[in-house]
Amino acid sequence: MTNQLDRETSPYLLQHKDNPVHWRAWDKAALNQAKRQGKPILLSVGYAACHWCHVMAHESFEDPDIARLINEWFVAVKVDREERPDLDAIYQKALALMGQHGGWPLTMFLSPEGQPFFGGTYFPPQSRWGRAGFPDVLKAVADAWTNRREQVLTEAKPLLRLLRREPARDKQPTPTLDQLSGYAARMVNSVDPYEGGLQGAPKFPQCGFFDRLWRESLKTDDIRLKDAVLLTLRKMLNGGIFDHLGGGLMRYSTDDAWLVPHFEKMLYDNAQLLDLLVLVWQSEREPFYAEKIGCIVDWTLGEMSTECGAFAATLDADDPMGEGRFYTWTKTEIDALLDPDTARLFAACYDVTSHGNWQGRTILHRIGGPFPDDRERRLATAKTVLRKAREARPRPGRDDKILADWNGMMIAALAQAGFVFDRPDWSEAAGKAFDAVKSAMALPDGRLAHSMCGGKVSSIGLLDDLAQMSRAALFMYETTGDSFYLDDAIRWAMAVCTHHQDEKNGGYFQNDANAKDVVAWLKPVHDSATPAANGVLLEVFAKLWTATGQVKWRQAATDLLEFLGPLLPTNFPYMTSSLIGLECLLDPVLVEAPKNREFLRVVADTPLPTRFLVQHDGAPESAHVCRHGACSEPVSTPSRLRGLLT
Numbered sequence: 001m002t003n004q005l006d007r008e009t010s011p012y013l014l015q016h017k018d019n020p021v022h023w024r025a026w027d028k029a030a031l032n033q034a035k036r037q038g039k040p041i042l043l044s045v046g047y048a049a050c051h052w053c054h055v056m057a058h059e060s061f062e063d064p065d066i067a068r069l070i071n072e073w074f075v076a077v078k079v080d081r082e083e084r085p086d087l088d089a090i091y092q093k094a095l096a097l098m099g100q101h102g103g104w105p106l107t108m109f110l111s112p113e114g115q116p117f118f119g120g121t122y123f124p125p126q127s128r129w130g131r132a133g134f135p136d137v138l139k140a141v142a143d144a145w146t147n148r149r150e151q152v153l154t155e156a157k158p159l160l161r162l163l164r165r166e167p168a169r170d171k172q173p174t175p176t177l178d179q180l181s182g183y184a185a186r187m188v189n190s191v192d193p194y195e196g197g198l199q200g201a202p203k204f205p206q207c208g209f210f211d212r213l214w215r216e217s218l219k220t221d222d223i224r225l226k227d228a229v230l231l232t233l234r235k236m237l238n239g240g241i242f243d244h245l246g247g248g249l250m251r252y253s254t255d256d257a258w259l260v261p262h263f264e265k266m267l268y269d270n271a272q273l274l275d276l277l278v279l280v281w282q283s284e285r286e287p288f289y290a291e292k293i294g295c296i297v298d299w300t301l302g303e304m305s306t307e308c309g310a311f312a313a314t315l316d317a318d319d320p321m322g323e324g325r326f327y328t329w330t331k332t333e334i335d336a337l338l339d340p341d342t343a344r345l346f347a348a349c350y351d352v353t354s355h356g357n358w359q360g361r362t363i364l365h366r367i368g369g370p371f372p373d374d375r376e377r378r379l380a381t382a383k384t385v386l387r388k389a390r391e392a393r394p395r396p397g398r399d400d401k402i403l404a405d406w407n408g409m410m411i412a413a414l415a416q417a418g419f420v421f422d423r424p425d426w427s428e429a430a431g432k433a434f435d436a437v438k439s440a441m442a443l444p445d446g447r448l449a450h451s452m453c454g455g456k457v458s459s460i461g462l463l464d465d466l467a468q469m470s471r472a473a474l475f476m477y478e479t480t481g482d483s484f485y486l487d488d489a490i491r492w493a494m495a496v497c498t499h500h501q502d503e504k505n506g507g508y509f510q511n512d513a514n515a516k517d518v519v520a521w522l523k524p525v526h527d528s529a530t531p532a533a534n535g536v537l538l539e540v541f542a543k544l545w546t547a548t549g550q551v552k553w554r555q556a557a558t559d560l561l562e563f564l565g566p567l568l569p570t571n572f573p574y575m576t577s578s579l580i581g582l583e584c585l586l587d588p589v590l591v592e593a594p595k596n597r598e599f600l601r602v603v604a605d606t607p608l609p610t611r612f613l614v615q616h617d618g619a620p621e622s623a624h625v626c627r628h629g630a631c632s633e634p635v636s637t638p639s640r641l642r643g644l645l646t
Contacts, residue, residue, distance in 0.1 A: 486548075
């Protein structure tokens with residue numbers, strides 16, 4: 001046996017192709033090898049932009065002595081969690097059921113059938129920080145497998161039963177719109193009143209959480225909700241977690257003040273932030289939000305676009321110079337690039353000092369402002385100079401893998417941003433990415449491949465992909481008026497019902513019915529870094545009912561709500577995607593308007609989170625609005641439409 005990862009296309013797996021560990025990818029052959037040899041599987045899950053994955057690789061997987069232990073006692077399998085989020089979810093849940101915190105790298109020990117019996121995350125090469133050394137862990141697991149195998153498997157059976165258990169649900173009535181407002185009022189108590197975000201550190205963007213607060217603030221005029229969102233956005237977007245030179249949000253802040261980021265950029269974080277910012281801008285109209293929206297879009301189109309038009313997954317946390325070196329500065333470097341007066345102004349506004357604010361260097365973050373236009377123009381010029389100089393540095397790696405679900409999130413956000421800001425170039429970019437995923441990643445029976453890398457399309461298609469691309473298709477249909485997007489949304493929603501539905505217990509499985517390499521079929525209902533697929537589906541089904549009037553989509557939404565609804569009263573902070581879907585079902589606003597720029601600008605300017613727009617070519621030109629089971633009289637002028645919407 002040798003390391004077999006050189007056959008793969010995943011950038012994460014290719015990072016490990018030269019390890020002395022005899023890695024292979026997760027497939028039927030790997031499982032069969034473990035069964036044939038009677039060895040347990042060492043499963044290591046990570047992703048290309050993961051800092052601690054790199055650390056463990058350098059410390060342990062590149063060490064010949066540790067590799068010898070792995071090769072002798074285990075079948076070693078590497079999984080890119082972005083390629084196989086279904087496997088990652090199963091084994092992260094297993095680790096949680098073992099009473100441990102999850103994360104990456106995920107290190108799990110499995111039977112040859114894939115049944116988990118022990119695990120952890122990062123293990124150091126020697127015991128330290130209260131963590132067992134990886135060689136000691138390997139020896140202990142191998143000894144248990146060799147000498148107490150039956151006991152190990154017997155003790156692991158309850159874990160497998162828990163993995164496969166349906167979520168406990170109380171029989172409760174469907175939450176009402178008033179209850180949604182009550183949920184938001186309770187959620188806002190978790191917000192840091194000084195720095196925004198959720199209290200404590202590390203701080204994650206939690207865009208779904210704050211999107212929920214904002215939607216409720218629009219309905220209730222609760223100033224606490226509005227202020228919590230605006231505080232969070234301003235602190236976060238002025239902080240070090242936002243790239244002030246190149247645009248784009250980093251994954252999280254290691255401190256509680258948004259200063260020190262984990263230096264990786266994820267497509268999904270920026271898609272969710274773009275969605276939220278556009279919604280906030282529609283109400284606030286502040287140039288600050290418009291500027292940040294432009295920065296995110298420019299970063300997406302400039303740094304994440306691939307040759308086919310779809311978007312790459314991530315930018316690495318590390319770069320060739322060391323963690324964060326690409327993004328950080330010394331005062332000497334900045335003084336050498338700017339004239340003295342501009343350098344002083346820039347230093348005062350972005351916290352540049354001789355001693356730095358992180359490891360002797362400066363993470364740029366905005367303090368003060370906005371300033372008069374002439375000063376802001378000087379700062380903008382300075383940022384252009386620094387950005388150009390930064391481009392000469394060795395860049396962090398990019399994971400070029402195209403993920404259908406993450407692309408769906410960005411396509412929807414770009415489509416809405418292009419519509420609201422009247423930017424045809426943004427809308428065209430969304431359409432190009434949509435076409436790339438639709439054409440290159442199609443699987444039989446209306447399904448979609450989860451990933452594509454190096455021209456190779458995976459055979460795995462997940463619920464996430466169909467849900468997010470259906471949602472993207474609906475946004476494209478709304479904002480372009482082209483009916484084939486609605487056809488795509490319907491086709492993918494039908495594939496969901498055909499391949500992923502649990503007809504016995506309700507809800508939808510992440511894997512399709514033909515998946516043979518998983519030990520448990522999970523139903524994603526709790527939001528994580530990305531929205532839960534069942535929550536997204538509730539939004540899709542509700543909008544398809546609004547768009548088509550077909551009873552089958554109302555029934556699909558109602559059936560799904562019967563599954564999700566009992567979970568909401570006790571899990572609402574972790575199910576904000578389901579709350580969006582519920583609101584779209586209970587309180588949709590259908591706007592039928594002509595394909596006329598003046599009418600469409602009225603719709604684009606109005607913050608209506610549950611709006612569904614249908615464009616028509618009818619004459620004479622008129623529009624109407626339907627809500628609460630009734631439609632308005634047609635109106636023939638944009639001003640009268642504005643009156644209906646506001």
